[in-house]
Amino acid sequence: MKIVTITFWVVGILLALGILWIALPWIEVAVLNSFFAKEIATDADLPWAAPGRKARYYSLKSWDWNNGITGVAAWGSSSWNKENPIETANKAFAFLEKHRTMNAWPAAGTFETYSVYDQLQPSDVHHQDYDGNTIVTYTQRVAPYRFFIVSIEPTVIVMQSALELPAWHEEYVQQGYSRDSRWIRWFMSLPERQRLPDLVWLRNPVEFGTELPRGSGWKWFSPDIDQLPTDLSLAENGSTVIPLRRGQLKFRPGESGWHVVRE
Structure with a gap:
């Protein structure tokens, strides 16, 4: 014994x-x-x-x-x-996909991951894994916007209209992924230390920082405060404010665009 x-x-x-x-x-x-x-x-x-x-x-x-x-x-x-940082961005776009906000953006491929939907639709391609979790086949997108992460805790992303980007990406594909395409020339013009490559949900790079370029057609969204994309009126003669639970984001006009501060 x-x-x-x-x-x-x-x-x-x-x-x-x-x-x-x-x-x-x-x-x-x-x-x-x-x-x-x-x-x-x-x-x-x-x-x-x-x-x-x-x-x-x-x-x-x-x-x-x-x-x-x-x-x-x-x-x-x-x-x-x-x-x-890639997790920050991917969670933000998973939030948009949950609400099917990106459906109108051109498709650029597919990938599979766990379901982010509250309710599946008949058109959703999905299956169950060995543990019974729902795995959905999603569409990767090319958005007609530039994206800027201006805040984390909470995550706030600002969108600038850039209608040419889907056409540039299509041209890039049609040219055999040419390094001389307008898509690649634009991508490489973005400072590497200010952008996030290789997102799951988008072919677009996501930029970050507190300096925004000039432009129009601005929107913003936040997965942390459950805010879907909404218009952001940036004027060159006054400040615009996004209220947060802790303080606010203020967009101040400058010579080259807008400077974002958090107060």
């Missing part, structure tokens, strides 16, 4: 050590990200995170079987409240 008990305990301890060894990289990454996230010095114009305070960049760790521990960037108001 004692031998059986001892054997049981030895096997249990070895099993526990094996599980700990497998989980150790995730534990290490979680500890590093939670307690030792390093702030990254940057000259990028980051969005607002609170009244009078912009977001900060942090260096985080990621781990997978193929690459081991690698570095990734995150932004947030503090080392305790941060996320990958």
Whole structure:
């Protein structure tokens, strides 16, 4: 009986050590990200995170079987409240898709992910995974807008009308993804440190910062305060305000466009 008990305990301890060894990289990454996230010095114009305070960049760790521990960037108001910028943007456009706001934008491919809809429609292509979760085939879009993340906590995205972009992207595809197309020339003209590439929902890059260019046809939306795209009247002779739960965003005209402040 004692031998059986001892054997049981030895096997249990070895099993526990094996599980700990497998989980150790995730534990290490979680500890590093939670307690030792390093702030990254940057000259990028980051969005607002609170009244009078912009977001900060942090260096985080990621781990997978193929690459081991690698570095990734995150932004947030503090080392305790941060996320990958791509996640910020993808959640914002998932909010638009949930309300089917992007249906009128030209299609540019498909992808699959978990359902974001409150209710499926007969035209939705979907299936159930092994756990019973609904997986939907979504349409990736090319939007006739430029997008600027001007705030996180809450996330606020400003949209500027750019009706030419879907035609430029179609031309880019028809030309065999030419590096000399108007789409690529425009994309490459955007400062790399002020844009997010490779979104799930859009082919458009999403820009960020507190300086907006001149232009017309402005709108704004926010997934965090459940605000769908609505008109934003930016005038060259006065300030425009978006009220938030904590403070407000004020759009002040300048020589090259509008400067966004959070008060």
